[in-house]
Amino acid sequence: MTAPLVEVHDLVVRYKSRGLFAAPFKPAVNGVTLSLPAGSTLGLVGESGSGKSSLLRALLRLVPVESGTISLGGEDWLAIDGPALRRARHSIGFVAQNPFLSLSPRLTIAQILAEPLLARGDKPGAEMKDRIALLLSRCGLPANFLPLRASELSGGQAQRVSIARALALSPRLLVLDEPTSALDVSVQAQILNLLLDLKADSGLSMLFVTHNLKVVAHLAEQLMVMRQGSVVEVGATERVMADPAQAYTRELIGFGRRR
Amino acid sequence: MRCATVKGASAVTLLEIQGLSVTIPSALGPVQAVRSIDLCIARGEIHGLIGESGCGKTMTGMALLGLTPAYAQVAARVIEFDGVDISNSAADLRGRRIALISQDPAAALNPVLTIGRQMDDVLRTHSSNSKAHRAATAVALLAATGLADAPQLMKRYPHQLSGGMQQRVVIAQALATGADFLIADEPTTALDVTVGAQVLALLRKLVVDRGLTVLMITHDMDVVAAVCDRATVLYAGLSVETGPASAILTHPRHPYAAALLAALPDAAPRGQRLAAIGGQIPPSTETISGCAFSPRCPAVMALCHTMSPPARGAGNHRWLCHLAQCAP
Amino acid sequence: MSAFVRRLGFGGTLCLALIVTFALLALFAPWLSPYPDQGMGTPNVIAKLKPPAATFWLGTDHLGRDVLSRVIFGARVSMSAGLLIVAFSLLIGLPVGLLAGYFGGWVDEALMRITDVFLAFPALLLAVLLAAALGPGLLNSIVAVAVTWWPWYARMARAEVLVLRGQPYVEAASVMGVSQARIAIRHILPGAARPLLVQAALDVGPALLTASSLSFLGLGVLPPTADWGKMVDEGRKFFPDRWWVAAAPGVAIFLLALAFSVLGDALRNREGGKRRDTT
Numbered sequence: 001m002t003a004p005l006v007e008v009h010d011l012v013v014r015y016k017s018r019g020l021f022a023a024p025f026k027p028a029v030n031g032v033t034l035s036l037p038a039g040s041t042l043g044l045v046g047e048s049g050s051g052k053s054s055l056l057r058a059l060l061r062l063v064p065v066e067s068g069t070i071s072l073g074g075e076d077w078l079a080i081d082g083p084a085l086r087r088a089r090h091s092i093g094f095v096a097q098n099p100f101l102s103l104s105p106r107l108t109i110a111q112i113l114a115e116p117l118l119a120r121g122d123k124p125g126a127e128m129k130d131r132i133a134l135l136l137s138r139c140g141l142p143a144n145f146l147p148l149r150a151s152e153l154s155g156g157q158a159q160r161v162s163i164a165r166a167l168a169l170s171p172r173l174l175v176l177d178e179p180t181s182a183l184d185v186s187v188q189a190q191i192l193n194l195l196l197d198l199k200a201d202s203g204l205s206m207l208f209v210t211h212n213l214k215v216v217a218h219l220a221e222q223l224m225v226m227r228q229g230s231v232v233e234v235g236a237t238e239r240v241m242a243d244p245a246q247a248y249t250r251e252l253i254g255f256g257r258r259r
Numbered sequence: 260m261r262c263a264t265v266k267g268a269s270a271v272t273l274l275e276i277q278g279l280s281v282t283i284p285s286a287l288g289p290v291q292a293v294r295s296i297d298l299c300i301a302r303g304e305i306h307g308l309i310g311e312s313g314c315g316k317t318m319t320g321m322a323l324l325g326l327t328p329a330y331a332q333v334a335a336r337v338i339e340f341d342g343v344d345i346s347n348s349a350a351d352l353r354g355r356r357i358a359l360i361s362q363d364p365a366a367a368l369n370p371v372l373t374i375g376r377q378m379d380d381v382l383r384t385h386s387s388n389s390k391a392h393r394a395a396t397a398v399a400l401l402a403a404t405g406l407a408d409a410p411q412l413m414k415r416y417p418h419q420l421s422g423g424m425q426q427r428v429v430i431a432q433a434l435a436t437g438a439d440f441l442i443a444d445e446p447t448t449a450l451d452v453t454v455g456a457q458v459l460a461l462l463r464k465l466v467v468d469r470g471l472t473v474l475m476i477t478h479d480m481d482v483v484a485a486v487c488d489r490a491t492v493l494y495a496g497l498s499v500e501t502g503p504a505s506a507i508l509t510h511p512r513h514p515y516a517a518a519l520l521a522a523l524p525d526a527a528p529r530g531q532r533l534a535a536i537g538g539q540i541p542p543s544t545e546t547i548s549g550c551a552f553s554p555r556c557p558a559v560m561a562l563c564h565t566m567s568p569p570a571r572g573a574g575n576h577r578w579l580c581h582l583a584q585c586a587p
Numbered sequence: 588m589s590a591f592v593r594r595l596g597f598g599g600t601l602c603l604a605l606i607v608t609f610a611l612l613a614l615f616a617p618w619l620s621p622y623p624d625q626g627m628g629t630p631n632v633i634a635k636l637k638p639p640a641a642t643f644w645l646g647t648d649h650l651g652r653d654v655l656s657r658v659i660f661g662a663r664v665s666m667s668a669g670l671l672i673v674a675f676s677l678l679i680g681l682p683v684g685l686l687a688g689y690f691g692g693w694v695d696e697a698l699m700r701i702t703d704v705f706l707a708f709p710a711l712l713l714a715v716l717l718a719a720a721l722g723p724g725l726l727n728s729i730v731a732v733a734v735t736w737w738p739w740y741a742r743m744a745r746a747e748v749l750v751l752r753g754q755p756y757v758e759a760a761s762v763m764g765v766s767q768a769r770i771a772i773r774h775i776l777p778g779a780a781r782p783l784l785v786q787a788a789l790d791v792g793p794a795l796l797t798a799s800s801l802s803f804l805g806l807g808v809l810p811p812t813a814d815w816g817k818m819v820d821e822g823r824k825f826f827p828d829r830w831w832v833a834a835a836p837g838v839a840i841f842l843l844a845l846a847f848s849v850l851g852d853a854l855r856n857r858e859g860g861k862r863r864d865t866t
Contacts, residue, residue: 047451048422060762089764102755106777115773119765154539165763184311184478189522189535196532211452214481218524218533237529248453255456255481 325350599853628811684744
């Protein structure tokens with residue numbers, strides 16, 4: 001029995017309304033509780049306005065939390081601040097939806113992959129170069145991509161670079177925000193395969209956020225469906241897929257089922 | 260000419276295309292956005308045009324609307340709409356018999372005009388009815404697309420509507436033109452899954468109620484499964500397989516169609532590697548020798564690299580492949 | 588070379604050539620001008636106000652100095668004035684805009700209110716006042732103009748930074764734990780600087796015009812140093828009978844200002860094309 005890597009308890013995220021007398025917004029995340037065991041994958045499924053992105057951004061410490069707790073590896077993740085937070089961020093890797101937007105357009109792949117290592121305080125040199133090449137090859141790209149820029153890559157290649165960057169500091173948790181939504185089906189399969197391999201090889205823990213239930217169901221041990229800031233359904237993937245308790249989940253699963 | 264359809268031999272062909280090509284001159288030589296596409300669409304069906312990015316599916320739609328850029332060269336052996344050759348007059352049918360529903364409804368609507376005004380703009384160009392009569396027609400069309408409280412909606416601006424409602428307004432506008440053939444270019448990609456499902460259900464209802472015909476351009480097999488009667492699979496600007504949607508989804512014959520389906524996340528048990536397609540589509544500047552899919556095909560043979568594949572199948576299910584028994 | 592011409596366009600290349608020509612003339616003025624000593628200011632009163640001829644291609648001024656030599660030496664002052672004004676302005680405006688846009692909040696408020704104060708005055712009036720206060724001299728007039736110039740760059744830089752700060756790649760860097768200073772310099776600055784540099788190229792023309800205006804008003808370089816604005820002012824007294832004295836420096840100002848504008852435009856078009864590719 002391993003302790004959960006991530007535990008979120010009764011989390012509320014609410015954006016500030018503008019103006020002194022404007023009515024406060026409804027919470028974007030309204031009392032969400034979840035737990036992610038180490039080495040497993042949680043699929044967080046929701047449509048626009050479900051609060052899935054706000055939950056993810058709260059976890060990445062990009063938006064302030066109104067109430068509730070988040071613990072990462074047993075530590076109070078929300079209590080860390082300042083320079084300590086900057087160091088602590090190394091334990092979470094992040095992959096965004098569109099690799100062309102999330103990779104600096106003016107840097108080469110080598111420079112992009114060096115960024116997290118330099119941020120940790122590693123010294124540039126031959127050792128770092130080797131590490132970068134290794135990262136890239138782990139994600140299925142040869143070293144001759146290193147001098148290129150993101151705009152010279154295909155969508156799938158760029159997303160591989162983005163995953164390599166997220167893995168650079170050997171994070172305890174990989175957070176993925178719609179990592180295949182901008183890609184073609186055949187490329188999506190390559191990326192899902194890569195994530196499966198990484199999971200098998202290094203026991204990576206993942207939080208996979210998406211609107212596409214079928215994509216994440218392929219990877220995740222657990223599924224959590226959100227709607228309008230709240231959790232609608234949560235459970236083991238097999239159970240949710242075979243016997244969804246909620247009509248909304250059924251709607252998400254049932255769409256496009258082969259006749 | 261009659262084309263074979265799932266509904267039987269009685270169905271009448273609305274659109275027939277043979278050997279459509281769209282070539283765009285560029286600094287790197289001619290770009291073949293569409294190499295050779297055959298398409299046969301029967302009246303009253305929803306026909307899926309399936310393909311990944313760069314396969315020429317959107318350019319095919321643009322060619323049918325006469326909206327290809329002026330410097331693009333469009334050619335076809337046959338391009339007939341309702342039995343009439345439209346190779347030089349595709350643009351004349353646009354907004355009369357053929358209408359477009361685009362991917363992003365927010366971009367398709369003018370943000371500074373009310374819905375009523377935008378509906379009226381369309382209706383005014385197509386009829387000489389009185390203003391009150393046109394307004395009543397607009398309300399009826401909006402209601403027909405499942406929008407509640409249409410009279411109130413006429414006064415709203417696009418940004419006050421949700422994405423699903425905006426797409427319904429775009430569909431109502433398409434109906435207002437009086438078009439009986441809709442080209443829907445990824446109409447649900449910008450929408451939530453559940454909202455997209457409702458929009459597809461609406462299109463299906465309109466096809467039944469009003470006898471419309473829809474060309475559904477999509478990359479999403481779930482959309483094909485949800486609404487399409489028949490479908491054509493494109494690869495590298497070529498139509499490689501055409502047939503009943505259910506047959507293509509369950510028993511694809513062309514290796515590319517099969518590989519595309521095998522790459523879907525629900526094609527393999529959870530946690531097992533998916534059958535990803537290796538390699539890349541050939542660049543659109545390249546001349547293809549043999550079969551376009553041969554460099555990536557799992558069932559490739561020596562002659563695939565040199566000889567163009569023959570047409571196989573019969574009736575309403577046809578494909579291009581050297582293998583007699585395809586579907587690896 | 589041909590690829591370069593295609594990228595800048597014909598007009599842009601022509602203007603670049605013109606600018607390079609002026610720069611070379613300025614750099615090698617003592618060797619290229621027919622009468623270097625007169626160019627530097629030595630009077631030659633026996634040949635006062637001679638019209639253009641074989642000996643003096645562009646005629647002579649009221650002290651008998653060769654106008655061509657004076658224009659060539661004047662290029663030194665005018666070009667360095669135009670370039671230095673823009674450079675100083677960038678040096679102040681870019682960091683101010685970067686800090687304001689990146690940190691936001693009270694830093695932004697404070698810096699932007701300060702720039703607003705500078706923008707509240709008519710630019711030329713402020714420059715004239717400052718130049719008068721600082722006293723004549725090339726460096727003083729450059730500083731005077733730069734003080735009225737940098738707020739525009741600060742505003743522009745801030746606007747660019749605000750757009751870039753929300754870009755996913757900047758967010759990705761902060762999630763990786765990259766320090767704020769490094770995010771600002773490595774991830775935001777290069778993107779924000781490009782459009783500013785293009786604007787700066789466009790601004791060299793107006794900047795040298797403003798500097799010329801100051802010396803036309805007697806607030807620029809001290810005689811006998813040659814300066815186009817000063818030369819136009821001196822020639823004014825003999826216009827239109829002895830038109831050449833004012834015409835030659837006037838045309839020089841016009842050509843150089845135009846060349847920088849067209850080159851800036853060409854650069855901007857190129858930048859615009861690039862932007863479209865990446866988004």
